[in-house]
Amino acid sequence: MPDKALIIEVIIMFIKLFVIGSVLFGLPIPLTWLERKVAGHIQVRLGPFRVGPHGVLQPFADMIKMLLKEDIIPSKADRWLFPIAPIMALVPAFMVFVAMPVGDKITLPFIERDITLYVSDMNIGVLYILAISGLSVYGIIFGGWASNSKYALLGGLRSGAQMISYEVAMSFAVVGVVMLSNSLSLVDIVKSQSGGFLHWNLFYLPVGPIWFFIFLTAGFAETNRIPFDLPEDEGSLAAGYHVEYSGMRFAYFMLAEYIAIVTISMLSVIFFLGGWDDPLNLGLPPILWFAGKVGAFVYLFMWIRFTLPRYRFDQLMTIGWKILIPLSLLNILVTGIMRI
């Protein structure tokens, strides 16, 4: 019979997993509202306005619509892969959050117990995150193949090619961060950036901003957001891997996309902006700082979406292979020299 402390640890871990799961399932609700509102105001119009006050109940209306839509499966679609593809896109997005820290430790008020604000602080956390987020390519490839539609297949292959090519650049950027912070553990990376603005990896001149730019660009490409969303927008024009999906299956793909946006935002904050560090010494709880920084990045995703036009696919692949990778290699050389 395992002892009491171990059982309590396991229970706390399950509670954390439950909280993460429910927060992630509930994330598209504010994010879709925010996206439509930001889209509206950037285009000098109001976004959704009628469903609740300022449209805040609009995501609930959309959710009810998605749940009640007919689930159409093309007759010649692959019988097993077609339902599995949305889940293959969704599960790695959730699994990444096992290694993501939201804070360091908080002390619960009544029980006088410390709980850590991460499920697991692996000492190879960075490697785990890169590996798991690589699995999400499968959801896209399966979706494109299983739809049994020429355009879906082409869109899926293009999107898959885009994701794997920018994974190389993103891995290089993460290698740069590891060189600057001397650790693969995410909590240690945040701790190495404590002590004010100038200790952030972003401001480690001259290589910090370049790593940040490479990571952010690769992040935009990984999540299929503008300016790199040609495979996805072709879904509204002619193709795209999720064109044959309807109702909740399509909602799973959208959910996976929004969770990926939050993942990249959180990783940017952890790697480059000092995580939950409090640079101005205002005394606010660290989780508020973390939430504020991640929120700023989520806004940045939406802001860029409604500003920039999208890249053509050959331009996109040129950027991934011919610009980001040589730049990363050069930057690794300079970082290595600076860290001597």
Place this chain on the structure above:
Amino acid sequence: MGDRLTKGILRIMKEALFVDFIKGLSLTLRYNLSESVTMRYPDEEKWIPYKRFRGVHTLNRNAEGKELCVACELCVVACPTNCITVVPMEDDTGRGITDRVAKIWTVNLLRCLFCGYCEDACPTTAVRLGRDYERACFDLSCAVLNREELLSPGEVPGEFPGGVVVKAALERTAGGIKVKADLSKIKEYKVVK
């Protein structure tokens, strides 16, 4: 040669520092923080058309309050869809400008094109197309307007210049839905530069 070289170097530096991206992002940020131009009809605002707008008909009176319509039936003849029905009558009570007034003056709004020919044909400026454009209702009671309704003053007085958005409110009454405008509160649009 030196000038082109400096221009080229400047262009490459600008591209490397993403100057064009920054310009675009700052523009959209400015738009994001500025007021939206959406007209929130019918809950908050309403568009008052110009004086020349061809809306629902009105029958006018002259300055002393006498009905201008002399039931000459020129509007009936001019109407391309035959939607106006006029029956004249003799009246000595001084209701109209002469002793000939209209006993029945109806317009079938379902047939009306709002072309304005009746307005052009009228010799006494009695029939004019007004500025009412909200005629939806649940049964056919709003289809045909008779003389009394046409003589009553409309919501927008004739002198109001129009062409503006004014504050309004949606009123749900037993008789139907009405958007009531407050003509004194004209919305000013701030230009987004």
